[in-house]
Amino acid sequence: MTAGNQTSDPATPRIFLIGFNKCGTTSFHNFFLANGLSSVHWRANTLAMTIHRHRQQDHWPVLDGLDHWTAYTDMICLPGTPWNHSNSSEQPVIEACRYFRELHSSYPNSLFILNSRDPERWVESRLRHDDGRFAQAYLEAIRHEGIDDKSALCERWLNDWDNHHSDVLGYFATIATDQFLFFQLGSTPPSELASFLGRYFSLPSPQFPHHHKSPV
Numbered sequence: 001m002t003a004g005n006q007t008s009d010p011a012t013p014r015i016f017l018i019g020f021n022k023c024g025t026t027s028f029h030n031f032f033l034a035n036g037l038s039s040v041h042w043r044a045n046t047l048a049m050t051i052h053r054h055r056q057q058d059h060w061p062v063l064d065g066l067d068h069w070t071a072y073t074d075m076i077c078l079p080g081t082p083w084n085h086s087n088s089s090e091q092p093v094i095e096a097c098r099y100f101r102e103l104h105s106s107y108p109n110s111l112f113i114l115n116s117r118d119p120e121r122w123v124e125s126r127l128r129h130d131d132g133r134f135a136q137a138y139l140e141a142i143r144h145e146g147i148d149d150k151s152a153l154c155e156r157w158l159n160d161w162d163n164h165h166s167d168v169l170g171y172f173a174t175i176a177t178d179q180f181l182f183f184q185l186g187s188t189p190p191s192e193l194a195s196f197l198g199r200y201f202s203l204p205s206p207q208f209p210h211h212h213k214s215p216v
Contacts, residue, residue: 015071019115025074032071039071048077048096061106
């Protein structure tokens, strides 16, 4: 799901959503579109695969060829998706939000948003996603690592969550602090998001929606 184009100049400010999927990524994507910002969401694994491939090849900038949008959300690759016509069967699981350092190095003037929520609710949302197909595909993709049931998968996800949040918060505590926002769904006021982005972008519709909200 994409909209609009812009320059591919790495010096141009971009917006990177560096939290996991199922943390309001669709809502952020729609927020960006509502405010006239070109935005790309998931793009059927290709955002994550491009970043991963360029990172392995030491090719900079890491989104070269796909860096003409302003905002980037849901940068994940899951083997077996898109369902029924997969382009990722030979790929590993790629949570490209974890490559925030490489994104910052490639696009140093950009803004970074750690979209977050209650981690237990996040795990529940992932388990329900696509009627359980997401969790099953994820489990199959990492079974070779000794993760062989849903309980172990949930533990893995929570460990990844803790490690990623620690890494991001530690990095931006001392580097480019004014280019980072920690946004917790349901508790961070939307006005903070509008203020953060408003220094660089005009926001005619600052109200933040919440699409695909998980049931309580």
